[in-house]
Amino acid sequence: LEQGGMRKAGRMLNALQTAEIAHLLESLPPKERELVWNLVDAEHDGEVLTYLHDDVREHLIQLMDTGELVAAVGSLDTDDLADIVQDLPVAITHEVVKSLDQQRRDRLEKALSYAEDSAGGLMNSDTVTVRPEMTLDVVMRYLRRLRDGLPDITDNLIVVNRKGHYLGVLYLTDLLTHDPEDSVAEAMTLDVQAIPATWSAREVATRFEQHDLVTAPVVDDEGLLLGRITVDDVVDVIREEADHQFLGQAGLSETEDMFAPVLLSARRRALWLGVNLLTAFLAAWVIGQFEATIQQVVALAVLMPVVASMGGIAGTQTLTLTIRGLALGQLTLKSTRWLLAKEMAVAAINSVIWALVVALIAQLWFKDADIALVIAAAITINLLAAAFAGALLPLALQRLGIDPALAGGVILTTVTDVVGFLAFLGLATLFLL
Amino acid sequence: LEQGGMRKAGRMLNALQTAEIAHLLESLPPKERELVWNLVDAEHDGEVLTYLHDDVREHLIQLMDTGELVAAVGSLDTDDLADIVQDLPVAITHEVVKSLDQQRRDRLEKALSYAEDSAGGLMNSDTVTVRPEMTLDVVMRYLRRLRDGLPDITDNLIVVNRKGHYLGVLYLTDLLTHDPEDSVAEAMTLDVQAIPATWSAREVATRFEQHDLVTAPVVDDEGLLLGRITVDDVVDVIREEADHQFLGQAGLSETEDMFAPVLLSARRRALWLGVNLLTAFLAAWVIGQFEATIQQVVALAVLMPVVASMGGIAGTQTLTLTIRGLALGQLTLKSTRWLLAKEMAVAAINSVIWALVVALIAQLWFKDADIALVIAAAITINLLAAAFAGALLPLALQRLGIDPALAGGVILTTVTDVVGFLAFLGLATLFLL
Structure with missing residues (x-):
């Protein structure tokens, strides 16, 4: 392709969702894949990497120098970082960890303490919590003051007590349809049971499927809220398990790259x-x-x-x-x-x-x-x-x-x-x- | 089991989600399955049937008399009804259709006009729409007046023009974090592209996976809003496709009942x-x-x-x-x-x-x-x-x-x-x- 065509292709590419870029990269033989990877804006690199299967991710990581890699990975939020940090070369991991402030370093450590295929490994720490005694009006004023807005895929706020123990969820739909003078306790739902961090990914998927959940809170043994799991990650679990079953029969790994060397x-x-x-x-x-x-x-x-x-x-x-x-x-x-x-x-x-x-x-x-x-x-x-x-x-x-x-x-x-x-x-x- | 034990078992059973009851029924050999099915409250029968695979559903339908079946199925909402009506005996279908009022009959007909494995077949008609010129304050007052509250799995309201054409979505999270004086047009998102009703279920699943969607609007050729697809149905599509791939290799159907006669x-x-x-x-x-x-x-x-x-x-x-x-x-x-x-x-x-x-x-x-x-x-x-x-x-x-x-x-x-x-x-x- 000549220069102008390349620039136009790059613009179209970077207008895609990062998951779509990842899908495209996986659909391409090595040479084309490297070409397209070079067109991806540096700011998207980190996120694209999190969406790729292990084999393809490794392929692309090898193409990047330390500076690029640290920049790409360092901008990820802690939960995404935890998902890919184990696949990085040790030297890079060191650089990345060094670049984090103490709070993010602690969070990363905590995220890495759970097995990848457990509820703890699946969960994100981006919970927004409220207390049962607040009125809905106060909750709504609180939400409007949140600097970054609410995280993606939020269908409820998690209700905890003073010590951080999980009590129930307040669905946004209930928050919006109840009288603003009502308390959180009056509008909240008690049916959503929290998921223990030790549950396997498969158990989590079954719970989501059988209860038609969008998000679910995760707690430790004492019922202390640790984080939440969102349905998009559950969909990935289901897809990976199906791949494992189908490819496993032929002795192939579910991370197999169709265009591997x-x-x-x-x-x-x-x-x-x-x-x-x-x-x-x-x-x-x-x-x-x-x-x-x-x-x-x-x-x-x-x-x-x-x-x-x-x-x-x-x-x-x-x-x-x-x-x-x-x-x-x-x-x-x-x-x-x-x-x-x-x-x-x-x-x-x-x-x-x-x-x-x-x-x-x-x-x-x-x-x-x-x-x-x-x-x-x-x-x-x-x-x-x-x-x-x-x-x-x-x-x-x-x-x-x-x-x-x-x-x-x-x-x-x-x-x-x-x-x-x-x-x-x-x-x-x-x-x- | 003696009488008292049975009653206790029935209470425990009916406290489960209907999807969990369906899963349990599929895990049981024929005799136990029939026993448990008789313990399910009549009011849950219809919903449980919608969650079952075709083979098991057919088995249980054969155990019910016309009256039970019409009662069970008649109480379903139109979209669920459309999913199972084709598996019913013709006589039952007639009875059920007769029992519907004209509006529900029209809706059922419309739902049945799309192929089961298309976006139109997957969609539900329970959309809540707003107009771009409304202020968020008005929207919130409108929501509080909704008689049945908002439907399950609602992460956004769909923004349409006067003629019902799709314009964008207003996420509940944006509704809650923006200034109430803002208009819908100012707070809405234009990035969510509507899904054409003719798309295959597989295309829909890919879109949901790549855009981390929870719900997506469905439109006709002219861009007129027809309904919406929710992520729980997409999860079912992914599961069924995986089953088809895995079981198909052995010449088995994905609806195969492990405990078939x-x-x-x-x-x-x-x-x-x-x-x-x-x-x-x-x-x-x-x-x-x-x-x-x-x-x-x-x-x-x-x-x-x-x-x-x-x-x-x-x-x-x-x-x-x-x-x-x-x-x-x-x-x-x-x-x-x-x-x-x-x-x-x-x-x-x-x-x-x-x-x-x-x-x-x-x-x-x-x-x-x-x-x-x-x-x-x-x-x-x-x-x-x-x-x-x-x-x-x-x-x-x-x-x-x-x-x-x-x-x-x-x-x-x-x-x-x-x-x-x-x-x-x-x-x-x-x-x-």
């Missing part, structure tokens, strides 16, 4: 391929035990992928349903027993149907009733094993502290491959030779 | 198993072409699943990344070309690494350098084919109007199975016999 991608993918190679060789080893059988009946080699694949597909269906049930918190130990029984019944019905179909095709293809019978039996066994594994694996993995979304699929297909080959070739060895 | 589940699953059986037999047919080769070198039968599986895993990684990129609107035709080149390069690197590893293992196992060379070549070919298919399939499917989240995985593994078996057994036939 080739070598980085290759290294990450290699790990997953290696894990899967182990399971593939386990299946191959099972087949190897039956070399003599295959030599005598080559049709077995032709048909064996059908047995394994049917098991893998059926098992994945059960597994997917179970993983989602766990993620939504809709699966208890008791209902798992019910689910297992149901999935086994579904598998039984489908194994009868598809064992018959496959047997019929095998019979027509190889004109050998024994092969047809053996494959029918093997498919039945494998579909039942698949349902069993699919229903119980996620719970078992969760107990062991292993993420089912990541490991479930690999382990399941190992089970269905091994059981499938073993049943098919084993039965063939017993009955065909 | 066995026969219903079996029938739905059977379809997916049938589709996959076709692709499995296609792979078997390919193997069948090489029966003579396998008879001579049985080691091929042992190793061939390794080739197919490595291709499937690598291809799924690329496919997953591409499907997510498409879903986020981050993949254009131009960047797809870049992505394809990158994925092919990643595949090239990984194919070299893993071809060497697999060749080494094959050599150690079967002491046959030719087999080792053939499997190395086959894995290289299959990983490259996998990357090619994984990068281009989703775009091609989308062009054809086929949902990549649903069909992508099946087609991809068909490609990697066929290419894998063909390359491995074909090369073996050429070089080993």
Whole structure:
């Protein structure tokens, strides 16, 4: 692009919301991304960085020198700063922390004391509080005197007592529709329960979804108000969790940059391929035990992928349903027993149907009733094993502290491959030779 | 449970939010679900139904008689009614529509005229509007006179001209912090662009995420205000889309009830198993072409699943990344070309690494350098084919109007199975016999 075009593109770019700039940057291959990043006004740099996924953020941080980075990051409010400060080079972190006044430094420390995926990690400290004994008229005069106005996404004021303990919320809608002579205590709502800072991000998201919340107060063990969580951050949590579930199945991280450098991608993918190679060789080893059988009946080699694949597909269906049930918190130990029984019944019905179909095709293809019978039996066994594994694996993995979304699929297909080959070739060895 | 326990359980249940009751119902196997449903107060029935996924809703609707159903659904506001009216039996719909007054009937008709997954389908009609020339003082007096207060989740009032055209929004926070003598025009915000009713739910979700919106006005082609969308409905859209992506891969619908009746589940699953059986037999047919080769070198039968599986895993990684990129609107035709080149390069690197590893293992196992060379070549070919298919399939499917989240995985593994078996057994036939 020539100079004039560039300047015009820069103006259009900087007129966008910072989240939109971040989205655009993530949609671009490295060269274009660097070009566009250079067009972003320095004053937006910090905010754009907070909206980016880890991989892309790291990419862009590498392009900035210390001065630029300290300037960009130093202008962020403490809560946003806390979100990205851990991804910065240590030297930069030092510079940034040095540039903060004592109050902001304390706040940053406090924000960093909570796990990133906890309510404490999600919360912002920009609360506006009122006392129950104030009249609404006084509240409104107080609001008009606020120097910076009210923070973005404010649907209520938080009501606390003298010691800072959470009491309830005063919705702005109630503040506006009640008599100005009423007290806060008369107009406030007690239904909004405060969220403990130790709750997980997932619990917070469920609470927001089930109570249609826009913001929620966060408290410590003693009920002392610490901050508030806003719905935009909850939306990000939901999106990230969904990405984790979807990408995790393929062994990818939810922070994966579509346009990551080739070598980085290759290294990450290699790990997953290696894990899967182990399971593939386990299946191959099972087949190897039956070399003599295959030599005598080559049709077995032709048909064996059908047995394994049917098991893998059926098992994945059960597994997917179970993983989602766990993620939504809709699966208890008791209902798992019910689910297992149901999935086994579904598998039984489908194994009868598809064992018959496959047997019929095998019979027509190889004109050998024994092969047809053996494959029918093997498919039945494998579909039942698949349902069993699919229903119980996620719970078992969760107990062991292993993420089912990541490991479930690999382990399941190992089970269905091994059981499938073993049943098919084993039965063939017993009955065909 | 005995009588007293039941009554206590009922009280606890009805103290929950309707969304929480819906979540609980979805977590229960059929019998317990019916038991709990009978404990829900009739006045909550309608709202609970709106929160349920289609399958569970249908289950519970079948348990209700016409009178109950008309009473439950008739009490809903028009927008909620529009969301579920299409799932009701025709006779019930007639009864319900008959029971509405003309104004509500007109509103319902209007709500139903938009596709469920469009901005028009998502919007509610509960807007509170003001005129730019009013002073804030007048606005506040107007709000205090509203009989029902302001609707839930109101962060702004919508500013329209005399003809009802959208002009901007007046945030409640601005209303509260500006001088009461100011006019609406002075305090309102012009940055919030109205959403056209024809936008897809996905576009709406992106807008909300990128602008951190709580509510947004919806307009028709002429800019006439039609209604507003609230963030709680957008959260549902994001959740449903994620479910669709995750469950779709296993051929499951996002409305799938974990505790659906066995026969219903079996029938739905059977379809997916049938589709996959076709692709499995296609792979078997390919193997069948090489029966003579396998008879001579049985080691091929042992190793061939390794080739197919490595291709499937690598291809799924690329496919997953591409499907997510498409879903986020981050993949254009131009960047797809870049992505394809990158994925092919990643595949090239990984194919070299893993071809060497697999060749080494094959050599150690079967002491046959030719087999080792053939499997190395086959894995290289299959990983490259996998990357090619994984990068281009989703775009091609989308062009054809086929949902990549649903069909992508099946087609991809068909490609990697066929290419894998063909390359491995074909090369073996050429070089080993």
